[in-house]
Amino acid sequence: MHIQPGHTGGEPTRSAEALAELEQAFQEKIDAEIKIEPKDWMPEAYRQSLVRQISQHAHSEIVGMLPEGNWLTRAPSLRRKLILLAKVQDEAGHGLYLYSAAETLGASREALIEALHAGKAKYSSIFNYPTLTWADVGAIGWLVDGAALINQIPLCRCSYGPYARAMRRICKEESFHQRQGYEIMLVLCRGTAAQKRMAQDALERWWWPSLMMFGPPDAESSHTQQSMRWKIKRHTNDALRQKFVDQSVPQADYLGLTPPDPELKWNEQIGHYDFGAIDWGEFWRVLKGDGPCNRERIEARRRAYDEGRWVREAALAFGAKQARRAHGAE
Amino acid sequence: MNQRQALYEYLLRLGDNALILGQRLTEWIGHAPALEEELGSANVALDLIGQARGWLAYAGTVEGAGRDEDTLALQRDVLDFRNALLLEQPNGHYGDTIARQYLFDAFHYPLLEALRGCADQHIAAIAAKSYKEAGYHRRRSAEWMVRLGDGTAESHAKLQRSVDTLWPYTGELFTPDEVDRTLQSLGVAADLTAVYQTWDEDVARTLKTATLQRPQAGWMQSGGKQGRHSEQLGYILAQMQFLPRAYPDARW
Numbered sequence A: 001m002h003i004q005p006g007h008t009g010g011e012p013t014r015s016a017e018a019l020a021e022l023e024q025a026f027q028e029k030i031d032a033e034i035k036i037e038p039k040d041w042m043p044e045a046y047r048q049s050l051v052r053q054i055s056q057h058a059h060s061e062i063v064g065m066l067p068e069g070n071w072l073t074r075a076p077s078l079r080r081k082l083i084l085l086a087k088v089q090d091e092a093g094h095g096l097y098l099y100s101a102a103e104t105l106g107a108s109r110e111a112l113i114e115a116l117h118a119g120k121a122k123y124s125s126i127f128n129y130p131t132l133t134w135a136d137v138g139a140i141g142w143l144v145d146g147a148a149l150i151n152q153i154p155l156c157r158c159s160y161g162p163y164a165r166a167m168r169r170i171c172k173e174e175s176f177h178q179r180q181g182y183e184i185m186l187v188l189c190r191g192t193a194a195q196k197r198m199a200q201d202a203l204e205r206w207w208w209p210s211l212m213m214f215g216p217p218d219a220e221s222s223h224t225q226q227s228m229r230w231k232i233k234r235h236t237n238d239a240l241r242q243k244f245v246d247q248s249v250p251q252a253d254y255l256g257l258t259p260p261d262p263e264l265k266w267n268e269q270i271g272h273y274d275f276g277a278i279d280w281g282e283f284w285r286v287l288k289g290d291g292p293c294n295r296e297r298i299e300a301r302r303r304a305y306d307e308g309r310w311v312r313e314a315a316l317a318f319g320a321k322q323a324r325r326a327h328g329a330e
Numbered sequence B: 001m002n003q004r005q006a007l008y009e010y011l012l013r014l015g016d017n018a019l020i021l022g023q024r025l026t027e028w029i030g031h032a033p034a035l036e037e038e039l040g041s042a043n044v045a046l047d048l049i050g051q052a053r054g055w056l057a058y059a060g061t062v063e064g065a066g067r068d069e070d071t072l073a074l075q076r077d078v079l080d081f082r083n084a085l086l087l088e089q090p091n092g093h094y095g096d097t098i099a100r101q102y103l104f105d106a107f108h109y110p111l112l113e114a115l116r117g118c119a120d121q122h123i124a125a126i127a128a129k130s131y132k133e134a135g136y137h138r139r140r141s142a143e144w145m146v147r148l149g150d151g152t153a154e155s156h157a158k159l160q161r162s163v164d165t166l167w168p169y170t171g172e173l174f175t176p177d178e179v180d181r182t183l184q185s186l187g188v189a190a191d192l193t194a195v196y197q198t199w200d201e202d203v204a205r206t207l208k209t210a211t212l213q214r215p216q217a218g219w220m221q222s223g224g225k226q227g228r229h230s231e232q233l234g235y236i237l238a239q240m241q242f243l244p245r246a247y248p249d250a251r252w
Helices: A016-031 A044-063 A065-069 A078-103 A109-117 A134-157 A161-189 A193-212 A224-229 A237-255 A280-287 A294-307 A309-329 B003-026 B035-063 B069-075 B094-115 B121-149 B153-169 B178-184 B192-209 B232-240 B242-246
Strands: A265-267 A272-274
Touching (some): A065 A294, A078 A161, A078 B003, A078 B035, A078 B069, A109 A294, A134 A161, A134 A193, A134 A237, A161 A193, A161 A237, A193 A237, A193 A280, A237 A272, A309 B121, A309 B153, B003 B035, B003 B178, B035 B069, B035 B121, B069 B242, B094 B121, B094 B153, B121 B192, B232 B242
């Protein structure tokens, strides 16, 4: 990864004592809820952890354009086409702010994208599932954006300033996305038998992958503890997952749809829904590359990037010519 | 042809041009050469599909047969579409898309600018809103013409070919027929000779700055405005109209 000078990654080695002092001051700032800004000193591991998380998030926005983009040419009305187009465009915009946030930590957009295409960087596994019917566009908005919001709202208070600010903007738009998804589902569920069947089928396919979006159970999550100490993360995976289930079950009830989990039941004593065991075997398998669309998604991104290379090169060459002309004219 | 029929036809031309080009642009989303171009292409598509809704809704009112914008967009077959052939041509590579966009934008902007003064208030209102968008589209596509034409040897060669291939589709934009003549005499349709003059000057300037050759005048394709299309349109409609046709009794 390309590191720009001036960032902590390029700083000279300090004595162990000096480093311990900096780290203590850094943690005190975090504990006092003071935002860390790009020029502030930060531990290398904090920087790397953020680059990993922000770039994964950026990649998820960009790869996430594909399953929904799949329905842009087939949206069932002009109004739906415009709403979906605006939503997919928002995702491109989110990708752009997030790559910019990662750039404040010294990682270049190009290097991050190349890591994605080389299979070295991850993105949210949910986008490795196919969108088979129009109801999938509704289900993605309702469940996937709903889960993303629950994950992302706490990130608006993340200790790293540029990420927290990008997330505030993103969350506003995601909340609109979730509402439009639920509204698609509502229209389908109040529609014909064929539409309702589509909606039920979409819920069955997206339910479990949506629960997996919160990541592995707390006991197996490798990054949770440190990320919480640094206030990059504020809640555990399992706590957020429970919140999602508690929110989504009544929404499914209102639609008249049934989530594909026979063990789902309100637990009066704890005030939450109990739910069945998640197939973590599927989660790890898809994460490692063996999901329904992993290959197509990365291939589509790589092809767009490779086929667009001559366009980007032309723009750069033209910019350089313009600069030379301006210089020559002076 | 009576005035109402001519007006309906004219509105379909305006609406279908915007709709079919907007539809073509949505095919790029997720596959554009850079993130900034995802945003730019989506913006242009949003504007065009928004404009199409306005034109087609009004066409439905003028027709008076109870068809709304969606029925017109999603239930007509190839023979009843009135977009120019240029707009249904495939996206090809980014240079093909940019050349198609620019050749259209350079026509669309002066057309809408003229229609602001249309005797039909409703057309004038849609044109007043749309011409600003078309001005932005023309600026963006002209800038890309110059970047690609005067970029690298590869981009120059590619874009020259795109311009040469698409050039024969530009003729019908400016060829008036009975619809144009009927409405122009009433102060409703734009004068295509004047629109052509603006287009011609704009294109000459842009090609020169882009270091591209203007193709030789020659035979021109035609027919889209009258419903005689290329093979491309059937596939566009097959995708675009799939859901309402597969579920005719559903609302979305």
